[in-house]
Amino acid sequence: MNKKASALLKENSLFSYPVDVKKLAKKLKVIVSSEDLEDKVSGFLAVDDDNATIVVNSNHHENRKRFTMAHELGHFVLHKGKMPLFLDTNLKFYRSAVHSEHSAEIEMEANAFAAELLMPKLLIEKIIETYDLDITDEYDIYQLSKKLKVSEQALTIRLVKLELIFPF
Template identity: 45%
Template sequence: MSNINMSKEHIENARMLIRQFHNILPVKVGSIASKLGVKVKISTLPTGISGEIKKEDNTYIIKVNRHDVKERQRFTIAHEIGHFILHKEMIGDGIVDDALYRSKLSDRLEAEANKFAAEILMPWDLIKSKIEEFRDLKNEELYEALSKEFEVSTTAIKIRLGKL
């Protein structure tokens, strides 16, 4: 089997594992990391740095900036899980993401990690279900209600819904 097929298999296996956590909101992103064998540490990071993933002693560790709000921390963890699953071979000495989720990696790879993070935290089937549940809410009220349910920012919800 080629490396590309193994990589696709690896990604699909990770997605299947993640789907196991899509039955309760908010999605337990820390538990997903743990199940993947990745440790999460809430840390003091330099201003403007939201998170990083590094390999230390054969263990991958995600560090999340303790000064960021909870919703931001959750997205950062999911984003770094995205790097772990999609770009593991590129982590090397570590990937450090700033507040706009930019790193030394290309914009394309950062966008892939962001999209994967959105899939982890805001799965479409749960979004559709919640939109139906909140059918009386419109626009900002709907985005606020969804952001509370999913414990993500309203900006993350709007991006996921294609409103930004």
């Protein structure tokens, strides 16, 4: 598990919720925009010598755009030397079987980065404590997902991964 995402949040004083992904991108000098892309495209990262640009699909739900942005930032932080363009189609944030233009491994790494960036363990624990949430309760998971501005699905997977809840 990489701890890079949490470290970046700390370094940039962005360790609060919901995590301000756009601000982190700005700090990393990555340009972010939202465009009318084909529905199957979640977004992409384009890198050249001087610039890095992330484009997310403007037609997608806010939470999904946040996840895509975080995922592309993951490519920027972890993989930017590898290729000039990372194109993500039908981005699945929880499976290794990703339909995309590049290898499953770097996809998994970018997803792990995104999950950690949007849902850091410490922030999850803090919210649970502050609001006295019971994350075995569906409604409380919904509350937590609202605070973090992530989908309940992404959050549930994260909670399982952190062993805070157990799948049946």
